[in-house]
Amino acid sequence: MVSSLDTVSFQHITRILGVIDDLEISREAVEIPLSPESPGVVRLLANGKLEIVVDADMPFDDWLQTLPQKIQALMPAKTESDY
Numbered sequence: 655m656v657s658s659l660d661t662v663s664f665q666h667i668t669r670i671l672g673v674i675d676d677l678e679i680s681r682e683a684v685e686i687p688l689s690p691e692s693p694g695v696v697r698l699l700a701n702g703k704l705e706i707v708v709d710a711d712m713p714f715d716d717w718l719q720t721l722p723q724k725i726q727a728l729m730p731a732k733t734e735s736d737y
Contacts, residue, residue: 696724
């Protein structure tokens with residue numbers, strides 16, 4: 655049986671921020687609610703920030719592996735002039 659995640663811990667946030675850092679996204683541009691939801695969601699907010707809501711029912715490690723693809727799907731592609 656898979657147990658539900660009740661709260662997003664500091665350790666979870668640290669690992670999410672590691673993904674954010676690897677994608678070279680400013681930590682100031684990200685919001686991570688402390689309450690997970692089912693299903694979890696990654697979306698752009700009206701204020702331009704990226705909201706990352708952890709999935710409450712999926713094992714955290716499995717969910718974390720899908721996070722880079724979910725973020726990249728929302729981000730505009732970089733052009734050569736961005737480098």
